[in-house]
Amino acid sequence: xxxxxxxxxxxxxxxxxxxxxxxxxxxxxxxxxxxxxxxxxxxxxxxxxxxxxxxxxxxxxxxxxxxxxxxxxxxxxxxxxxxxxxxxxxxxxxxxxxxxxxxxxxxxxxxxxxxxxxxxxxxxxxxxxxxxxxxxxxxxxxxxxxxxxxxxxxxxxxxxxxxxxxxxxxxxxxxxxxxxxxxxxxxxxxxxxxxxxxxxxxxxxxxxxxxxxxxxxxxxxxxxxxxxxxxxxxxxxxxxxxxxxxxxxxxxxxxxxxxxxxxxxxxxxxxxxxxxxxxxxxxxxxxxxxxxxxxxxxxxxxxxxxxxxxxxxxxxxxxxxxxxxxxxxxxxxxxxxxxxxxxxxxxxxxxxxxxxxxxxxxxxxxxxxxxxxxxxxxx
Amino acid sequence: xxxxxxxxxxxxxxxxxxxxxxxxxxxxxxxxxxxxxxxxxxxxxxxxxxxxxxxxxxxxxxxxxxxxxxxxxxxxxxxxxxxxxxxxxxxxxxxxxxxxxxxxxxxxxxxxxxxxxxxxxxxxxxxxxxxxxxxxxxxxxxxxxxxxxxxxxxxxxxxxxxxxxxxxxxxxxxxxxxxxxxxxxxxxxxxxxxxxxxxxxxxxxxxxxxxxxxxxxxxxxxxxxxxxxxxxxxxxxxxxxxxxxxxxxxxxxxxxxxxxxxxxxxxxxxxxxxxxxxxxxxxxxxxxxxxxxxxxxxxxxxxxxxxxxxxxxxxxxxxxxxxxxxxxxxxxxxxxxxxxxxxxxxxxxxxxxxxxxxxxxxxxxxxxxxxxxxxxxxx
Numbered sequence: 001x002x003x004x005x006x007x008x009x010x011x012x013x014x015x016x017x018x019x020x021x022x023x024x025x026x027x028x029x030x031x032x033x034x035x036x037x038x039x040x041x042x043x044x045x046x047x048x049x050x051x052x053x054x055x056x057x058x059x060x061x062x063x064x065x066x067x068x069x070x071x072x073x074x075x076x077x078x079x080x081x082x083x084x085x086x087x088x089x090x091x092x093x094x095x096x097x098x099x100x101x102x103x104x105x106x107x108x109x110x111x112x113x114x115x116x117x118x119x120x121x122x123x124x125x126x127x128x129x130x131x132x133x134x135x136x137x138x139x140x141x142x143x144x145x146x147x148x149x150x151x152x153x154x155x156x157x158x159x160x161x162x163x164x165x166x167x168x169x170x171x172x173x174x175x176x177x178x179x180x181x182x183x184x185x186x187x188x189x190x191x192x193x194x195x196x197x198x199x200x201x202x203x204x205x206x207x208x209x210x211x212x213x214x215x216x217x218x219x220x221x222x223x224x225x226x227x228x229x230x231x232x233x234x235x236x237x238x239x240x241x242x243x244x245x246x247x248x249x250x251x252x253x254x255x256x257x258x259x260x261x262x263x264x265x266x267x268x269x270x271x272x273x274x275x276x277x278x279x280x281x282x283x284x285x286x287x288x289x290x291x292x293x294x295x296x297x298x299x300x301x302x303x304x305x306x307x308x309x310x311x312x313x314x315x316x317x318x319x320x321x322x323x324x325x326x327x328x329x330x331x332x333x334x335x336x337x338x339x340x341x342x343x344x345x346x347x348x349x350x351x352x353x354x355x356x357x358x359x360x361x362x363x364x365x366x367x368x369x370x371x372x373x374x375x376x377x378x379x
Numbered sequence: 380x381x382x383x384x385x386x387x388x389x390x391x392x393x394x395x396x397x398x399x400x401x402x403x404x405x406x407x408x409x410x411x412x413x414x415x416x417x418x419x420x421x422x423x424x425x426x427x428x429x430x431x432x433x434x435x436x437x438x439x440x441x442x443x444x445x446x447x448x449x450x451x452x453x454x455x456x457x458x459x460x461x462x463x464x465x466x467x468x469x470x471x472x473x474x475x476x477x478x479x480x481x482x483x484x485x486x487x488x489x490x491x492x493x494x495x496x497x498x499x500x501x502x503x504x505x506x507x508x509x510x511x512x513x514x515x516x517x518x519x520x521x522x523x524x525x526x527x528x529x530x531x532x533x534x535x536x537x538x539x540x541x542x543x544x545x546x547x548x549x550x551x552x553x554x555x556x557x558x559x560x561x562x563x564x565x566x567x568x569x570x571x572x573x574x575x576x577x578x579x580x581x582x583x584x585x586x587x588x589x590x591x592x593x594x595x596x597x598x599x600x601x602x603x604x605x606x607x608x609x610x611x612x613x614x615x616x617x618x619x620x621x622x623x624x625x626x627x628x629x630x631x632x633x634x635x636x637x638x639x640x641x642x643x644x645x646x647x648x649x650x651x652x653x654x655x656x657x658x659x660x661x662x663x664x665x666x667x668x669x670x671x672x673x674x675x676x677x678x679x680x681x682x683x684x685x686x687x688x689x690x691x692x693x694x695x696x697x698x699x700x701x702x703x704x705x706x707x708x709x710x711x712x713x714x715x716x717x718x719x720x721x722x723x724x725x726x727x728x729x730x731x732x733x734x735x736x737x738x739x740x741x742x743x744x745x746x747x748x749x750x751x752x753x754x755x756x757x758x
Contacts (some may be wrong), residue, residue: 030719041708042712043703043706044707046712049718050698051694067710071706076681079684080703085701088699152628207734304679305458315430319467323455323465326420327421327422327450331446334425334426335423335425337713
């Protein structure tokens, strides 16, 4: 089986930088890039009925393998027709490998050559993730894009630990790829993305990027960033890594969801991002606006009958006042989480739409500068 | 000012009973009766974006004066353009007087001739409700229907207490009516409904019904039911009270929201009902179906890919499986509360639609019998 799959068309490259627009061709429809993907941990984006995701016009959402593996189970989801049949979200799903949650959530974990053994944070039960069973699981989910199991090391670890994590990640990629090719032979149409590791060591990053590139997979994720490092380090290592990756591949940086980070990533030539932040912030009453973050609980909004963001065209801003949204938040009404999540996701999706237009019109750097200047003014 | 307002047209009376259909003409549009009104305590029906209430096709929702008085405040709501401007629900609002919540929620209360002094269950602050300020408050809300402040006595109280509650309720009605007429003279267009009390003493109920009827108000509520009495007593006192009320007035029984109670009330000639039950049950994973209540948390639904109710046309039943809805409930996803609330409210609204058609076609008793027979079969 030939694993070279051409799934990505680049539409326009900026003349003054690396930003580009494109289209990802996936089993459940095309995805316009650069794209922000909302996180739907349990096969639902928190507080968002799928009609609303459709209204906002998302092409792809995420689900978390760790959570769905432990509780609901891959076999049930397969029986239900994969994530699409189960959740009735009929556009694309990307699933992570679960490795990051093992790293951040589970009580106990032991990484060996074989895989990672861990204890569930929910009930203390023991489980094993291997590169193979993580591909099997995501295939049962019928994920449109699945991620390899990787070994993640945090910010500030010793070189030795970073080296070990990289070696394991590379070995696991080969095994994941073999398993994925088997699944493809049995009819699976989703893609597998490898993950570049190497922590915050340039030579390790380069080595990892070159190895991953040599395998000619359909897309590439840059992992091990956004793990607690300062923003400058994030940016430096993202840019450093990108230069060793083939231009024609779609590139994905995991776990970024603020306008600043997204604009930096787009500028670096990254095509895909995801983050829980917009929806988690929403549940905490924090709204994106053109002029920065707005904390809805503040007393200054009590008598403010303006929309959260007068420049936003979402139905929350077209309908409700800051005063009413503050009231809903203070009363801990579920509607507060719903409306704030709607607005924040609309805001980010709209940011990406504007970014795509700006790139196509060859004025991305101007757009980025203007956006950030206003965004840093404050509400 | 003449307080006789003809706001209700009876469309069809059953030939074999008291059930009837009609139309209530209110400031924010017509309401088809019999009608179930969802409860939106804090100017939002819990977990229900207003688009969904519009989709389901409700004509009127409730809000609770006690909660909105204590926290958000009548002045802010008035400043926002009343409840309609504040919440952007542009159809009708009915508000209660707050009396029942003082009775059931507040820490301390002292009823005098003047009014009821109570301590907030939220912060322990002291407040006073009088018949006048409760009308003023609901006028600030711009309620389409407001309720008088009444004195409620529970199930099983001594005759003496019931007598006192009734006397106070009657006195307060006269004062509320005076205040309402003042508000009308200043342009307020909403209605004021009096409340029949009398507890579970026939002569007191009769006395109260006759007094209330003599004032020729635009509609009449039967209060003091659904306070812990057995279903037979509820039914007996509802029917007993109705016979002393003028046929042409719209009648409202507060706090009922199960199909059995609603069908009994419709049979008694009642036109309006409200209850938190459908949405509260929803948040606890309890769904209405044609064959009775379905508890979504049960293990038997794990592999069940059928809709909650295959005879229901709501978008939840047309889209999602019991298996997925169980998963959402077990994962404590907000979407569980949203979808269950949607379904339960759709189910009740649809029940009322079917009831109205059955009455118009003069087959209400047949409909009621068939509905209950199936409803008691169990899922």
